Amino acid sequence: MPGMEINRSLFILVLVGLTIVVAITLNSGNPQGGPVSGTGTLTGNVSIGPLCPVEPCAVSHDRLVAAYAARPITISTAGGTVVSSVTADPETGYTVALKPGTYVVDIPHQEIGGSRELPKTVAILNGETVRLNITVDTGIR
The missing domain is CATH 1.20.5 (Single alpha-helices involved in coiled-coils or other helix-helix interfaces)
Incomplete structure (x- = not known):
């Protein structure tokens, strides 16, 4: 037809x-x-100390790396779902690529010491870099 x-x-x-x-x-x-597509970047330096009760402090590289490994940085959604976990390097810090969104950055909470900056909420935008430097007080005195 x-x-x-x-x-x-x-x-x-x-x-x-x-x-x-x-x-x-x-x-x-x-x-x-x-x-939403693409990624943004979360990056920063991490300083952990003191690592000895008396200064000057001579710590082996292995012990320094272990101090950082004991405090992995977790990146979670506002609802608490962990989307990434990274161990900072003592010399270069950390860098994580994330999808655009709002995240909570934290480290494990231990009985002594910690970080006054964390937990911290950060907004990641497509193509942008957010710098979050973290200072961790070990509580060693």
């Missing part, structure tokens, strides 16, 4: 057009449109 061929062609044309419009909307970066 000739009329059906025209309706089928019109339907396919409308379907292709609608698909193109949806694809453009989802990839436009419009905050009201499609899902």
